[in-house]
Amino acid sequence: MAFSFFGGVHPKENKWYAEEKKVQTFPEPDVLIIPMNQHIGAPCKPLVKKGDSVTMGQKIGDNQGLCVPVHASVSGTVKAVEMRPHSSGMTVMSVVIQNDHLDTLCEDIKPRTQEEIDKLTDTELMNIIREAGIVGMGGATFPTHVKLSSGLGKVDTIIVNVSECEPYIVADDRLCQEYPAEMLKGLQIIMKIFNLNSAHIGIEDNKSAAVKALRREIDPQTGIQVDVLPAKYPQGAEKQLIQAITGRQVPSGGLPAAVGCAVFNAATCKAIYDAVYLGMPLIRRIVTVSGDIVMEPKNLMVPIGTTFNDLLEAVGHRENPYKVLSGGPMMGAAQFDLSVPVIKGSNAVTILGSKNRFRVNEPHCIRCGKCIDVCPMRLMPLMMYSAQRGGDLEELKKQNLLDCIECGCCAYTCPATIPLVQAFRAGKQQLRDAAAKK
Ligand code: SF4
Ligand code: SF4
Structure with missing residues (x-):
């Protein structure tokens, strides 16, 4: 039996760009960047060092506790073990592999x-x-x-x-x-x-x-x-x-x-x-590379560690991207450095043109209440926003900010184009920092 849930919105689906496109195997890049943080929990510790040979599927990072290992998605030589940009916006320890294009499989x-x-x-x-x-x-x-x-x-x-x-x-x-x-x-x-x-x-x-x-x-x-x-x-x-x-x-x-x-x-x-x-570890995944300025949207079977730059090159774009997102336009994270790699959770790269630039300079809440009507978690986004702007952490807790799933329905529907989700992410960080200080 199907029930419905409270709130929600109906954004333009735009699935037609890539829904008919069969999954294609992406030609393996020459260099892959495998971050040690690809999961919730403790980051992996690298198990290889610069100059080591690796085989496809070989474990190259692991740790104790809430952690899963990471593996080499191609065979080749470790070029570096160093901090590299990550789609989360952070810089994280990564193993950089020079691909030998031999696809020598790990004997395990x-x-x-x-x-x-x-x-x-x-x-x-x-x-x-x-x-x-x-x-x-x-x-x-x-x-x-x-x-x-x-x-x-x-x-x-x-x-x-x-x-x-x-x-x-x-x-x-x-x-x-x-x-x-x-x-x-x-x-x-x-x-x-x-x-x-x-x-x-x-x-x-x-x-x-x-x-x-x-x-x-x-x-x-x-x-x-x-x-x-x-x-x-x-x-x-x-x-x-x-x-x-x-x-x-x-x-x-x-x-x-x-x-x-x-x-x-x-x-x-x-x-x-x-x-x-x-017996194959998670070293590849399907990524939809699409967007309103993409020349040839595709669904690609991509080795983990392929950079966003490689993917943009594979699909082409008609104008300079206004925004490149890891994920979709509702919940995706805008990327400032396209050398970030595809990780296990990257289901899409969305490339948007300048017609998506619609923010006003100093948005003000007009108390229309539309954000409340669409919030699937039954929260009060306008109250949370004003508490976050005022730095009122007690009010943020009272408003159950931590229940926000960052779906973006409120921001999508807000006629004042207030960047609500960014404010809520910042508010959650403030709550976490305050808890850590205590
Ligand atoms: S982003 Fe948070 S506050 Fe906004 S609609 Fe989604 S759950 Fe509600
Ligand atoms: S939708 Fe925007 S303008 Fe309307 S009440 Fe919510 S935050 Fe204010």
Whole structure:
């Protein structure tokens, strides 16, 4: 049964730019930059040094605690281990690899037969998923093995997120059309770990080809069902998707497991298939490279570590970009340095032209209340904005700023074009700094 969620908006989808474009293998770049921070948690420590030879799929970084390893996405020689710009806006420790274009595979990588897989215990499966460096590939980048282990005994409903509600992005849509069998096999591994015999795939009604491909591939015996949801942004936000599919509401500050749910991105399921069946760690992903000034929008299978510059060159653009975003126009982060690399959570690079420059110089709130009507978290964006501007941290807490999912619905609808999300990100940082001082 499909429910709806409160608020939300209907931005122009602009999916047509790339939705018909089949996934192409990106020609491997000569140099790749593999950041040690590609997940939520402790950054990896490099396991290689300048001058070392590496093979494709070799582990090149790892750490203790909340962490997953990173791997070389090509074979070659380590050119440097140094700080490099990252799409988060920070500079992070990275391994720079000179590609030898030989694709020499790491000798640890070995496929498994179905018989071998059937004999694996849940702990062994979760360890394979950890060792393959798998994280939430919709952008959240939370380590998947931790989501699995922490949900054991609590989760009764698995949801695969194919909402992909951000304008322009079609990477998961294409993945479900072109790799439905692999995605479903990955999902069945998750079902095995949770010991559940049913699962939902949540997908918006603007992806009819993907719905058909999945339904064609699903064996009714597996208990997997496709839930087609009316397109509305931000359907793909975890809490909104859970509400849309189950009617359950994740409490303020709570995790999906609090209401018995676990949500996995479609690309994450495919990565689990690659790890368990092929023995292949997460070293490639599909990236939609699109935008209103792009000459030839594409969906590219890209080695992790490919720079945004390489991707821009591959698609071309008609004018100087006004903005290049990691992600889509609603939640994406604007990039100031295009030498940043694709990481595990990069589902899109969106390139926008000057007609998107619409901000007024000194915006003032006109108290219209539109931001309140669209906030899917039922927050009061105008109150949060005024508290953040006034540096009133107590009021920010009272207004539950930390529940803001930074979806951008408020900013999208604000007639005064106030940069609300930037203010909320800054406010969250102020709260974190204040907590750290205490
Ligand atoms: S960005 Fe935050 S405050 Fe604005 S609509 Fe989304 S959840 Fe609400
Ligand atoms: S939508 Fe913009 S102008 Fe209207 S109340 Fe909210 S912040 Fe103010």
